[in-house]
Amino acid sequence: MATETGWEEPVLRATDITMRFGGLIALDDVSLEVPAGRIVGLIGPNGAGKTTMFNVLTGLQEPTRGRVDYLGDNISRWPPHRRGRAGIARTFQRLALFSRLSVHDNLVASWESSHPGAVLGRNRAKRIERVAEVMGLLDLWPVADRMAGELSTGKGRMVELGRALCTDPRVLLLDEPGSGLDANETAAFSAVLRAVVSDGGDRHPDVAPPAILMVEHDMALVMDVCSSLTVLDFGRVIARGTPSQVRADANVRAAYLGDASAV
Amino acid sequence: MSQYWPFIIIGLFTGSIYGLAAMGVVLTYKTVGVFNFAYGAIAMFCAFTYWQLHDSWGLTAWVAMPILFLVVAPLLGVALEALYRPLAGLSAEVLIVVSVGVLAALGAVVPIIYGKQDRTLQPIFPTSTFALGSHFHVGYDQLGTLVISLAVAALLWALLRHTRFGTSTRAAVDNPDLADMVGVHGDNVRRSAWILSVMFAALVGILISPTQGLDVNQLVLVVIYAFAPAVFGRLVSLPLAYIGALVLGVVVSLLSKYANSGTVANLEAAVPYLALFALLIIMGGRLKEAGASSRRLSVSTRSGGGSGGAGAVRARHWVVGVLGWRLRLDRSLALGLVGFALALFIPLAVPGPRLIDITFAVVYGLVALTLVVLTGWAGQISLAQFAFVGVGAFTAGHLSGSHGQHFLLAVLVAMLVAAPLGILVGLPSLRLSGLYLALATLAFALIMDNVVFNRGDVSGGLTGITVPRPKIFGLSFTGRASLYELALVVFGVVAVAAYAIRLGPIGRRLQIVRDSPLAASTLGVNLTVTKLVVFAVCGMVAALGGTFYGALQQAVTPFDFMWSTSLTLLLLVVLGGRSLISGALIAGAVYGVEQLPIPASVNQYFPLAIALGVIALAQEPEGTVALARREARRVMTVLRPLPRRSVGGGHQIPMTSGPDVAVAAGSSPMGSGHGH
Numbered sequence: 001m002a003t004e005t006g007w008e009e010p011v012l013r014a015t016d017i018t019m020r021f022g023g024l025i026a027l028d029d030v031s032l033e034v035p036a037g038r039i040v041g042l043i044g045p046n047g048a049g050k051t052t053m054f055n056v057l058t059g060l061q062e063p064t065r066g067r068v069d070y071l072g073d074n075i076s077r078w079p080p081h082r083r084g085r086a087g088i089a090r091t092f093q094r095l096a097l098f099s100r101l102s103v104h105d106n107l108v109a110s111w112e113s114s115h116p117g118a119v120l121g122r123n124r125a126k127r128i129e130r131v132a133e134v135m136g137l138l139d140l141w142p143v144a145d146r147m148a149g150e151l152s153t154g155k156g157r158m159v160e161l162g163r164a165l166c167t168d169p170r171v172l173l174l175d176e177p178g179s180g181l182d183a184n185e186t187a188a189f190s191a192v193l194r195a196v197v198s199d200g201g202d203r204h205p206d207v208a209p210p211a212i213l214m215v216e217h218d219m220a221l222v223m224d225v226c227s228s229l230t231v232l233d234f235g236r237v238i239a240r241g242t243p244s245q246v247r248a249d250a251n252v253r254a255a256y257l258g259d260a261s262a263v
Numbered sequence: 264m265s266q267y268w269p270f271i272i273i274g275l276f277t278g279s280i281y282g283l284a285a286m287g288v289v290l291t292y293k294t295v296g297v298f299n300f301a302y303g304a305i306a307m308f309c310a311f312t313y314w315q316l317h318d319s320w321g322l323t324a325w326v327a328m329p330i331l332f333l334v335v336a337p338l339l340g341v342a343l344e345a346l347y348r349p350l351a352g353l354s355a356e357v358l359i360v361v362s363v364g365v366l367a368a369l370g371a372v373v374p375i376i377y378g379k380q381d382r383t384l385q386p387i388f389p390t391s392t393f394a395l396g397s398h399f400h401v402g403y404d405q406l407g408t409l410v411i412s413l414a415v416a417a418l419l420w421a422l423l424r425h426t427r428f429g430t431s432t433r434a435a436v437d438n439p440d441l442a443d444m445v446g447v448h449g450d451n452v453r454r455s456a457w458i459l460s461v462m463f464a465a466l467v468g469i470l471i472s473p474t475q476g477l478d479v480n481q482l483v484l485v486v487i488y489a490f491a492p493a494v495f496g497r498l499v500s501l502p503l504a505y506i507g508a509l510v511l512g513v514v515v516s517l518l519s520k521y522a523n524s525g526t527v528a529n530l531e532a533a534v535p536y537l538a539l540f541a542l543l544i545i546m547g548g549r550l551k552e553a554g555a556s557s558r559r560l561s562v563s564t565r566s567g568g569g570s571g572g573a574g575a576v577r578a579r580h581w582v583v584g585v586l587g588w589r590l591r592l593d594r595s596l597a598l599g600l601v602g603f604a605l606a607l608f609i610p611l612a613v614p615g616p617r618l619i620d621i622t623f624a625v626v627y628g629l630v631a632l633t634l635v636v637l638t639g640w641a642g643q644i645s646l647a648q649f650a651f652v653g654v655g656a657f658t659a660g661h662l663s664g665s666h667g668q669h670f671l672l673a674v675l676v677a678m679l680v681a682a683p684l685g686i687l688v689g690l691p692s693l694r695l696s697g698l699y700l701a702l703a704t705l706a707f708a709l710i711m712d713n714v715v716f717n718r719g720d721v722s723g724g725l726t727g728i729t730v731p732r733p734k735i736f737g738l739s740f741t742g743r744a745s746l747y748e749l750a751l752v753v754f755g756v757v758a759v760a761a762y763a764i765r766l767g768p769i770g771r772r773l774q775i776v777r778d779s780p781l782a783a784s785t786l787g788v789n790l791t792v793t794k795l796v797v798f799a800v801c802g803m804v805a806a807l808g809g810t811f812y813g814a815l816q817q818a819v820t821p822f823d824f825m826w827s828t829s830l831t832l833l834l835l836v837v838l839g840g841r842s843l844i845s846g847a848l849i850a851g852a853v854y855g856v857e858q859l860p861i862p863a864s865v866n867q868y869f870p871l872a873i874a875l876g877v878i879a880l881a882q883e884p885e886g887t888v889a890l891a892r893r894e895a896r897r898v899m900t901v902l903r904p905l906p907r908r909s910v911g912g913g914h915q916i917p918m919t920s921g922p923d924v925a926v927a928a929g930s931s932p933m934g935s936g937h938g939h
Contacts, residue, residue, distance in 0.1 A: 058785050084787035096782035098775045104580055109771040114787035119768045128581060135577070144576045167786055 009072060010035045011211045012088070012171045017056055017066035019049070019235075026052045027063065028235040032213075034171055037197055039212040041222045041243075044232035045255055050215040051093055053232070054173050057213075058090050059083045071170065085114055087170035091160040091177060093215070099149025103140055103159050106148050107131045107166045114167035134162045138192060153180030158189075165196065165210075172196070174214040178221045186218065190225050223247070231255070269399045270516045276405040278512020279412035280471045284489035285496070285504035286416055287463035292498045294432050294456035297347050298698050300362040300705075303486030304369035305461055309336065310468030310477055311377045314384050324387060336465045340458030346878070347457075348450070353882065355697030356644060360837050360881040363646075363830050366483065368874035373479055375867055386473035408470050415466065416505050419459065423501065428455065480827070487709065488515075490702060491539040497550060511535055533713040540691075540706035547694035595845065596762060603755050610744035620858045622747040622815055628851025629754045630808040631836050632844065633801040636761060638833070639841035639884060640770070641797045642777035643692050644701040646829050647708035650688075651681050651802040653716055653824030655809025660730040660819050670733035674810045678803040685802025689795045708826040716821040727820030730813040740814075750811050757804060758844050765844075773797065834877045840886030849887060 010033035019027040027049045034040050042050050055061040057068060059080035067076045075083055098106050111127045112118040118127060135141050138158045143151065148159055157177050164172055178186055197209050216222045222229065222243065229246045231239040233255040239246050246252055284302060292298050299305070312335050316327035346365070350357060388407035392400035423429040434442040435452040443449055468482060475481055492507030511534070518531035543550070610618055634648050655677040662673035691703035716722050732741040733749070740746045764770050775783040776793050784790050813819045835853050840846025857869055876887070883889045 060781060060785065079789075080781075080784040081787050081789045084785045088785075090785050092782065096779040098778040098782070100778055101771065101774055105771055109768075109775045109783075110786050112768045112771065113775070113783060119772055121768060132577065132581070141577055144580060163782075163786065 011071060012057065012213065013069045014053070014057060015067050015069070017053065017063045017068075019052055019056060019061065020064045025235050027056070030066075030232065030235070030237055032230045032237075034211045034213045036170075036211050037209060038227045039193060039197055039214065039225050041226035041229040042213060042215045042232065043217075043219075043222060043229055043246075044238075047234075048232040049235040050232055051175055052235075054090060054175055054215065057083075057173060058088060084167060085116070087168065087210075088173065089114075089164035089167045089169035089171075089210075090173035091157065091164055091175055093175040093179075095153065095156045095160060097148040097151070097156055097159055097163075099147065101148055102145050103148055103151070103162075104131070104135065104144040106159050107134055107140075107162050110163040110166040130168070131166060134165045137165070137195065138162045139188075154182065154185045157181065161192070169210045172210045172212045174212060174216075176215055176217060178216050178218040186221055190221055193225050267517065267520075270520050271513055272399070272401055272405060274513030274516030275509060276402075276408055276512070277471075277474075277516065278509040279409045280467055281486075281489045281492060281512055282416060282505040282508035283412050283463050283470075284467045284486045285492040285508045286419060286501050287460045287467070288489060288493045289496055289498055289501055289504045290419070290456055290463070291460045292493075294435070295344075295347060295453050296351070297358055297362065298498065298702075299365075299460070300359065301366035301369060302460075302464055302489070303483035304366045305339065306464040306468035306471075306486055307479060307482035308339070308369050308373055308468075309461070309465035310384060310472040310482060311373050313465070313469045314382060314472075314477055315377060318382070318385055331465055331469070332462055336461040337458045340461040341454060343461065344450075344454045344457040348453070350882075355701070356638070356642070357881050359644060359698060359701050360833070361878055363833060364837075364874050364878040364881065367830070367834055368871060368878065370479055370483065371867070371871035371874055375871065381476060381478045384469065384472040384477045387469060404473070411466070411470070415463070416501070419463075420501050428452070432456065483827075487705070488535040490705075491535050491542055494539060494542050494546070494550070494699075494702065497546070511538060530714065533710055536706045536709040536713065540703055540710060543691055543695060543699055543703045543706070547691075550695065550699050599758065599762070599844070603751070606751055607748065610747055615743050617859075618743045618747055619815065620855050622743070622750050623812075623858055624851040624855025625747070625750045625754050626808050626811045626815060626851075627832075627835075627854040628848045629750075629757060629811070630805050631832060631839070631847035631850035632754075632757060632761060633805045633808070634832060634836045635841055635844065635847045636773075637797060637801040638836070639843070639846070640765065640777070641773045641794070643689075643794065643797065644697065645688065645704045645798075645801075646701055646833060647688055647704040647711070647826075648801070648805050648832055649824050649828040650708045650711040650826075651684065651805035652809035652812055652828075653711065653819075653821075654681050654684060654802075655806025656730070656813035656819045656823070657716070657721055657728070657809075658806070659810035660728050660813045663733070663814075664728060664730050670735055670810075670814075674807060677806045677810050681802040681806035682799045685799035686795050688802070689798030692794045692798065693791055704829075705826070708829050712821070712824070712826045716824055722819070722821045725820065727818050727823075729818045730816070732817065733814050746815065750815070753807070753811070757807075758847075761844055834873060837877050838873060838880060838886050840884065840888040842884040843886070843888055845888055846886055 012034040013032075015031050017027050017030045018025070030049070030053060032040070032042065032053075042053065044050055052061065056063045056066075059075075059078055059082075063076075067074055069075065070083070070086065070088060073086075075086070078086070098109060101109060108127065108131055111131055115123060115127070117123070135144065138161060140155075140158060140162055143155060148156065151159065157180060161174070161177065164174075178189065181189060193212060193214075197212055214222075214226070226243055228242055229240065230237055231246060231249070231252050233251075238251040238255060239249040241249070284306065288299055288302050309331060313327060313331050316322050316330055317324060322330075343365070347358075347361070350361060386404050388402075388404035390402055390404050392402045395401050423432060431442070431447045431452050434445070434447045435449040442452075464486075467486065471485060472482065475485055488511065489508060492504045492511055495507035496502070496504030515531050515534050518534060609621060613621060630648065630652055633651075634645060637643050637645050637648070658677040658680050659670075659673035662668040662676055663670050688704055688707050692700050695703060722728065732739070732746060734740065738745075740749050772783075772788065772793060775786075776788060776790060780790055812823070816823070832850070835850035836846060838853065839849030853873065857866075861869075880886050880890065885892070
């Protein structure tokens with residue numbers, strides 16, 4: 001089913017999303033699709049509307065117009081927690097760790113948040129198993145008892161990813177997961193991402209591996225792991241396609257050169 | 264129409280004074296980011312000072328006024344600026360606590376300096392009237408107040424709008440660092456703002472005291488009227504705040520015309536609080552907090568010791584996971600259990616009347632515990648917790664008293680009544696946090712105080728209602744010792760439950776909703792349900808405390824649950840340690856000590872000491888417990904034998920090996936590190 005990449009319905013589809021803040025148009029008729037088992041990149045210069053798009057997809061911000069479909073349901077009016085429970089997980093560009101909980105408890109709390117009845121102690125054995133699995137996958141055991149608030153950015157991003165994975169997501173939205181990572185961490189990270197979408201390691205057979213939508217500035221990482229890209233600039237889609245198509249696109253070059261010259 | 268004019272005039276007169284107060288509150292909020300809960304207390308302090316100078320020492324107004332406005336007010340302003348300067352950028356919670364601490368400190372200082380008896384302040388304008396038109400008369404004092412208020416308000420507005428001080432202020436608020444670089448001295452701007460704000464408070468104090476009476480509590484309450492207009496101006500707009508205050512003054516005055524007619528009796532007194540509550544709910548998400556706090560409370564980073572390899576850590580977490588919660592029979596739980604066991608024998612050692620005080624302390628501790636959970640753990644500030652105690656006390660009192668119902672039934676009903684009220688107070692928390700939530704709960708406490716507890720059919724009027732001691736299944740708890748044991752057991756059960764919850768999934772849920780509500784919601788936490796359940800449960804337990812409060816006192820009156828009792832509770836909980844169960848117990852103990860028959864000459868310093876302690880410990884979630892721990896550690900360090908000097912300049916604790924090092928040490932590529 002969802003593991004087959006040839007599946008016609010995408011896991012997550014946004015249609016004609018428009019977002020205005022007063023006179024500012026943050027998103028202008030943006031559509032995108034995330035097919036199962038794929039890593040899709042959402043790129044663009046700073047202020048292009050990428051994080052706003054994530055907020056719309058996760059329900060943190062209500063768009064002025066447009067709809068979001070997830071596994072065949074129109075979820076446009078679902079509150080954030082309902083989307084989270086249904087399998088849409090995300091990380092944050094500015095880390096949003098539970099800083100006063102240990103790394104292990106960050107993951108535990110995440111599992112408990114996303115599984116019905118867990119807060120009352122249900123399915124504890126499953127929780128232990130899944131949390132241990134993710135801790136291992138992301139190599140978090142060495143820092144298991146550290147307070148999340150005292151981690152480096154790189155480790156913090158791993159904890160956020162782990163927290164997202166503990167919800168058993170069907171689609172994973174990663175907001176600049178590569179920023180703050182050094183070269184070694186980045187290499188390890190792309191290996192982890194591939195593992196997550198290909199077979200997910202020792203995943204439960206009943207949970208399909210998630211699709212990934214990621215916002216990222218590290219072009220090497222994006223070109224390495226993404227199978228398709230959508231490029232935003234000033235809230236509009238200016239290009240789409242495979243990494244090589246996008247790299248050759250004149251609009252993209254213009255947008256990025258403009259961005260680069262400003263830096 | 265003409266019959267309304269006198270009320271409109273009076274409304275404009277009082278409204279113009281509230282307008283000054285609202286502007287003073289807005290001024291410090293928009294320039295310094297501090298919402299001054301103590302504003303009324305500052306006005307009160309200034310009014311008393313003026314009384315001392317003018318009415319008591321007989322100085323003429325021409326001498327007393329300059330002393331008040333050019334010496335006393337600036338000094339107080341400078342002192343306040345110095346107090347708040349180190350707190351810049353801290354969470355709303357800390358600022359609220361400090362500001363309530365200042366309120367309590369001034370309320371405690373004034374009786375010490377000026378004595379306790381009420382007095383009247385001579386009006387600064389003549390009270391004679393002149394006729395306006397043919398139907399009504401206007402007092403010169405009313406006209407004078409209105410004129411002065413309008414003039415001063417216009418002056419402040421012009422000052423902020425058209426002078427260098429104004430632009431500096433805006434610069435210093437928008438970006439303190441940048442402002443510093445272009446030569447705006449933030450400290451000077453903030454100090455000027457504080458001084459101006461205190462001057463406004465002084466003006467409010469001497470204008471309003473002649474009509475409202477000069478009393479420690481009255482003025483504090485009256486200035487809270489100004490909070491609604493201040494919120495109406497979103498805490499940033501001076502003109503809107505002022506206009507809002509005038510409208511509020513007129514509305515209240517017009518309503519007072521009908522004050523004596525039955526159903527709306529006393530309603531006009533509650534209108535400003537109802538307006539505050541309604542405004543906060545309506546304006547909801549559009550209200551923004553100033554100086555979005557970048558700094559956080561000192562995070563208690565007591566991580567588990569890094570002993571053992573990853574395998575051992577993993578094994579331990581598995582054990583912990585299976586057991587359900589960290590059954591840490593650690594020092595705090597052990598101490599608690601030993602303490603509880605010892606406390607059971609207190610009646611053998613303590614004489615009866617004192618035993619009642621101790622029982623009060625236990626019940627107070629139970630109520631304090633609800634605030635620990637709500638504020639210390641869930642991060643929701645409540646300035647209304649004692650309202651639930653009142654609800655519990657009156658509900659259970661009526662049921663077990665005049666209706667002769669079973670005590671347990673009375674307790675149950677009391678808690679069931681409190682639950683929806685808890686949800687009602689929790690409603691603003693869905694859209695508001697920090698300061699605005701605190702204001703909404705304060706409004707709720709004032710509404711309960713003025714509208715509900717004041718009703719004769721609820722509270723039995725000024726004399727209150729009598730409450731019998733409990734009887735449960737033939738066991739009678741009429742004796743002091745038995746009632747004490749019952750209260751202690753109830754406290755113990757609730758405390759152990761709270762302890763267990765804290766370490767389990769629910770405790771984690773509260774923590775994540777506090778640490779990052781957005782992240783929690785995207786993971787699947789329903790913030791609405793979580794917050795409302797916490798408010799409801801804490802309200803129910805507070806009501807449980809209320810049923811004991813009544814049974815213990817054998818009578819309850821509206822005065823037992825005045826709005827200010829909730830503020831006192833917050834102060835004591837902060838003092839004890841708002842993130843700790845033992846903090847609640849300390850709060851109860853301090854309350855108990857206050858009840859002891861200590862000579863008034865000593866006892867009057869008690870509230871002051873508490874207030875100053877709270878101000879000092881506001882940033883410390885573990886309050887006096889943290890203080891004690893720190894001191895104990897220091898004593899231990901001093902007592903420890905000196906280590907022999909090592910060659911390499913002393914050994915550093917190898918704690919700084921950072922996460923990256925840990926990764927490097929244990930990293931095979933991460934993707935392959937899983938599998939059992």
